[in-house]
Amino acid sequence: MTPRGKFISLEGGEGAGKSTLLAGLQAHLVEQGVDLVQTREPGGTPLGEAIRAIVLDAGRRDLSAESELLLMFASRAQLVRERIEPALAAGKWVLCDRFTDASYAYQGGGRGMPMERIAELERWATNGLTPDLTLLLDLPVATGRARAAGRGEADRIEVEADAFFERVREVYRTRAAADPARFRVIDASLTPAQVLEAAIGATHHLFGAVA
Template sequence: MKGKLITLEGGEGAGKSTVLDALRTQLAQHGIDAVVTREPGGTPVGEAIRSLLLDPARAGLCAETELLLMFASRAQLVRELVEPALAAGRWVLSDRFTDASFAYQGGGRGQPLARIAELERWAAAGVRPDLTLLLDLPVDEGLARVRGRGPADRIEMENAHFFENVRDAYRARAVADPARFRVIDSSRPLAYVLAQVHDVVAAFLDANGAARAQGARP
């Protein structure tokens, strides 16, 4: 049986890294040794592309180039890591996946959604998450968190209007696909956020008992 792909999405400062660590621990308690990755990146090729995409010195990168680079990294990740892991029955946790392109390059940059959907079918080989946790919080709060953790990367340097469009795009995708998305209020205290995530994933595990057994490492 194929494994499961769980993705974390959200705007800047949403707390994805903290939630990802908690998720990995929760799955391990159920005997699931998950493959953990991130986007852009996750492979040597992808990490090289990530450095280019996030470099503040690359302010002149056009929207079309950004979109194609995101999917170039994703194409490598899917073929080198995600598809082999899922085929072997492993579970995969990813910090961002294709929804991020619909939000950032679609909502933020104004790239046509039909173009992104076609790239999803081709470059990402049609791979879609089984569960997506959307960590949602007001843009001003997220940007305040980002400012408190060091120099901003190229995308973090965008203005609030850009990130409002990103947030709107994420929320629209969650409304359009309620079977896959679970929206978590990331503006709440960390203990509350982690409790909500735990409950969502516990329910997902219960609903996928057979897959859970397949995903467990000997």
């Protein structure tokens, strides 16, 4: 019987360096012989990518907070059923750029959507799927926004005010403190090499669980 794969999610605010870490961590895991699937939220499937285009469209200022939340979970439900669960069942590992924690942070903290509503959507849309490990790249909002400013035109989320991102960061940190067995908080102000080293160290117990 094929052992179930491991599910790793990466979380963090704007400019935290998730893309850089994703590339480095992917290369490391593959070097270790892991059969890896990398994906992202919103997105990861044809339907999810179409939803991503809607949610991040800077010109779509009419999108309500409720609609945004439902769209995020529609994308997530499709991703879980089409890619994540089949991969885990086949013994593959999944590395995902954001997962449900992002909805608590962005739609809950940032937009003010009720946390209990997000929890209900989580139970329904993901069948209770939770990452085995969540790497949270933590960075002061001002530092992250300064980094992100050089990446080109801001999307619909990135144009929000600093107060929005402060709320996002606070929810991330609160969730990490409440679930230390799953979360590893990494100081994203470190160099990319140091961040990668910390992330790799955080994955060691997953290999032990497989063995």
